[in-house]
Amino acid sequence: MRVVVALGGNALMRRGDKPDADTQRANVRNAIKCLAPMAERHELVITHGNGPQVGVLALESVNDANLSRPYPLDTIGAETQGMIGYWILQALQNALPGRQVLALVTQTLVSAVDPAFGDPTKFVGQVYGEDEARKLAGEYGWTVKQDGEYWRRVVPSPKPQRVIETRLIRRQVRTGTVVICAGGGGVPVVRNDVGQLEGVEAVIDKDLTAALLAETLEADAFLILTDVPRVMRNFGTPRQEEITHTTPHELRAENFPAGSMGPKVDAVCGFVEKTGDMAAIGRLDQCLQILEGAAGTIVTPNAMWPLTSTL
Numbered sequence: 149m150r151v152v153v154a155l156g157g158n159a160l161m162r163r164g165d166k167p168d169a170d171t172q173r174a175n176v177r178n179a180i181k182c183l184a185p186m187a188e189r190h191e192l193v194i195t196h197g198n199g200p201q202v203g204v205l206a207l208e209s210v211n212d213a214n215l216s217r218p219y220p221l222d223t224i225g226a227e228t229q230g231m232i233g234y235w236i237l238q239a240l241q242n243a244l245p246g247r248q249v250l251a252l253v254t255q256t257l258v259s260a261v262d263p264a265f266g267d268p269t270k271f272v273g274q275v276y277g278e279d280e281a282r283k284l285a286g287e288y289g290w291t292v293k294q295d296g297e298y299w300r301r302v303v304p305s306p307k308p309q310r311v312i313e314t315r316l317i318r319r320q321v322r323t324g325t326v327v328i329c330a331g332g333g334g335v336p337v338v339r340n341d342v343g344q345l346e347g348v349e350a351v352i353d354k355d356l357t358a359a360l361l362a363e364t365l366e367a368d369a370f371l372i373l374t375d376v377p378r379v380m381r382n383f384g385t386p387r388q389e390e391i392t393h394t395t396p397h398e399l400r401a402e403n404f405p406a407g408s409m410g411p412k413v414d415a416v417c418g419f420v421e422k423t424g425d426m427a428a429i430g431r432l433d434q435c436l437q438i439l440e441g442a443a444g445t446i447v448t449p450n451a452m453w454p455l456t457s458t459l
């Protein structure tokens with residue numbers, strides 16, 4: 149099988165963790181312990197988030213007195229792909245000696261007139277109290293928004309249209325290479341009026357890019373791996389219940405928060421609607437059971453869909 153997995157930010161940095169490299173590398177090693185058995189059995193493409201890491205690097209840059217202006221977000225996105233891609237690459241090579249693994253810095257095409265540029269929604273960096281967030285917004289020219297009980301910086305998050313390096317990724321996957329790519333949704337780029345690629349100030353949602361990649365690579369399964377065992381109905385209320393097996397039609401009838409489960413649900417529904425294949429959301433340490441339909445929230449085109457056909 150060909151499987152595309154999107155590794156949640158929680159796999160790299162748990163809530164409350166300091167963003168130290170050592171902490172994140174230890175988390176990556178744990179994540180790879182879960183993913184290595186899947187890489188042994190299947191063609192595997194790994195994407196990952198970068199929201200917290202973009203925040204760390206953006207703060208460093210904005211406070212660097214040597215710079216005439218802080219590094220733009222496309223450049224910071226590329227930095228995070230290099231850094232996190234390297235951590236995953238090394239952990240996988242150590243876990244699977246003899247297996248070819250490749251980490252790529254990739255670009256994702258977006259529309260220059262995407263309305264998201266005028267309405268920032270993507271949370272990046274750490275959480276703050278409201279007063280501190282507003283103070284930093286004034287100081288650095290950030291937009292900040294409420295994220296649950298805290299506040300965070302938000303940046304534009306245009307829709308991914310195409311992973312520029314798709315053909316190269318497909319070629320590598322076919323040879324059995326595990327490919328790490330489209331991290332942080334990919335470096336956001338547009339084509340300028342003479343057809344050249346140019347980076348833009350944005351952070352793309354990695355779950356949406358992962359879904360697009362899964363579709364264009366003709367993956368048999370698309371898994372979003374995070375820290376909850378399943379998508380819940382009535383999340384956080386006494387009536388909360390786990391959704392085990394569902395369809396895009398049923399899932400789209402529910403409401404999910406924009407900053408967390410909403411884009412994941414959109415991504416899996418889009419993949420299943422377009423391809424008729426299986427997608428799922430669940431916990432990283434259950435990834436193999438999820439692929440067998442025995443854990444996670446499994447999304448298929450209809451309720452009669454035979455899960456065993458994916459094995």
Ligand SMILES: Nc1ncnc2c1ncn2[C@@H]1O[C@H](COP(=O)(O)OP(=O)(O)O)[C@@H](O)[C@H]1O
Binds near residue numbers: 158197374375383409
């Ligand atoms: N309906 C829901 N069912 C399950 N989790 C939900 C739901 N709504 C919101 N969440 C939250 O979404 C989080 C996962 O989203 P997010 O933190 O963005 O993941 P990641 O960083 O791993 O990609 C869970 O930890 C949970 O707190």
Ligand SMILES: NC(=O)OP(=O)(O)O
Binds near residue numbers: 157196200332
């Ligand atoms: N780019 C992105 O979606 O990152 P997170 O998953 O870490 O928010």
